[in-house]
Amino acid sequence: MTGMLASVTSAAEATLVLEAGADIIDLKNPAEGALGALPAERILEVVEFVDGRKPVSATVGDLPMVPAILQDAVMRTASLGVDFVKVGFFGEGGRQACIEALMPLAQEGISIVAVLFADQQFDPTLLPYLAEAGFYGAMIDTADKFQGGLRSWMDEAALRSFVVDAKRVGLLTGLAGSLRAADILPLLSIGPDYLGFRGALCGNDHRESTLDPARVSAISQAVAQMQHTEHNEPAETLHCNASRAYSSA
Numbered sequence: 001m002t003g004m005l006a007s008v009t010s011a012a013e014a015t016l017v018l019e020a021g022a023d024i025i026d027l028k029n030p031a032e033g034a035l036g037a038l039p040a041e042r043i044l045e046v047v048e049f050v051d052g053r054k055p056v057s058a059t060v061g062d063l064p065m066v067p068a069i070l071q072d073a074v075m076r077t078a079s080l081g082v083d084f085v086k087v088g089f090f091g092e093g094g095r096q097a098c099i100e101a102l103m104p105l106a107q108e109g110i111s112i113v114a115v116l117f118a119d120q121q122f123d124p125t126l127l128p129y130l131a132e133a134g135f136y137g138a139m140i141d142t143a144d145k146f147q148g149g150l151r152s153w154m155d156e157a158a159l160r161s162f163v164v165d166a167k168r169v170g171l172l173t174g175l176a177g178s179l180r181a182a183d184i185l186p187l188l189s190i191g192p193d194y195l196g197f198r199g200a201l202c203g204n205d206h207r208e209s210t211l212d213p214a215r216v217s218a219i220s221q222a223v224a225q226m227q228h229t230e231h232n233e234p235a236e237t238l239h240c241n242a243s244r245a246y247s248s249a
């Protein structure tokens with residue numbers, strides 16, 4: 001089963017995605033970048049509000065690949081009570097040093113998800129190192145939200161091999177990056193643990209706007225229905241139904 005991760009900025013937005021059936025509540029400030037961080041007080045407030053009904057993740061911000069900076073940000077974010085801390089692997093340098101620096105935190109029990117970017121020197125050879133260091137998961141996202149979605153950067157074979165390789169080494173796997181309704185069926189067939197959304201849940205696909213309840217519900221239903229009924233109904237029909245629901249939302 002593939003779940004739905006929904007990025008939210010507040011308890012009000014968390015309410016919407018919980019009601020729609022999202023599986024992971026992801027705390028993020030889209031106005032601050034691909035992995036923009038929310039203020040600590042806001043994270044605390046939403047963690048308290050969700051109160052264990054679903055796992056909560058939070059991003060640490062679009063930070064440079066500097067070991068001490070990432071260590072500090074991961075510790076601070078984890079201390080707010082989230083279930084997963086998402087760390088972006090931006091740029092090219094410093095990746096191995098950062099994995100090593102985060103290893104003690106992962107081994108102490110902080111569940112860290114590495115976010116690799118399809119549009120920033122994507123490097124799947126990091127997967128075994130992440131697993132060895134005790135990371136909890138690895139996902140792919142896009143760093144630049146104006147240069148196309150995930151599937152314009154990576155073809156199905158590359159995405160499938162990422163998911164298979166990450167699962168083989170025991171990592172939770174996620175796919176995101178300006179995903180839209182039309183991406184759901186092709187990505188579900190790859191079998192990641194979750195698909196992540198922000199822009200598609202907002203009015204006009206604008207990820208810095210607030211969530212649009214009709215879009216949240218259309219995307220959530222598409223993720224659930226396309227996999228629940230994929231053996232009973234032709235994929236084409238499901239795809240058309242989901243796209244129709246989404247465009248009228």
Ligand SMILES: O=C[C@H](O)COP(=O)(O)O
Binds near residue numbers: 007026199207
């Ligand atoms: O973690 C998932 C992201 O928040 C996806 O954001 P996006 O759909 O706007 O690319």
